[in-house]
Amino acid sequence: xxxxxxxxxxxxxxxxxxxxxxxxxxxxxxxxxxxxxxxxxxxxxxxxxxxxxxx
Ligand SMILES: [Zn+2]
Numbered sequence: 001x002x003x004x005x006x007x008x009x010x011x012x013x014x015x016x017x018x019x020x021x022x023x024x025x026x027x028x029x030x031x032x033x034x035x036x037x038x039x040x041x042x043x044x045x046x047x048x049x050x051x052x053x054x055x
Contacts, residue, residue, distance in 0.1 A: 022046075 020028035020035040023046075027037035034040060039047025 016029055016031060017026050017036065018028050018030055019026050020038060020040055022040040023035060023038035025035075025037045028035045028040060032041075034042040035047070037047070039045075
């Protein structure tokens with residue numbers, strides 16, 4: 001390790017994303033109170049984008 005911070009291993013000891021109870025993925029942000037995947041806590045409807053679909 002020449003460049004960067006040597007203490008990189010310490011910065012994810014807190015679990016920020018917990019399992020979302022709407023989509024079931026581990027994307028629910030505890031501090032922001034929303035899910036990064038489905039938008040739970042942010043939108044009433046499910047967070048879905050056209051660019052997210054595969055063909
Ligand atoms: Zn979710």
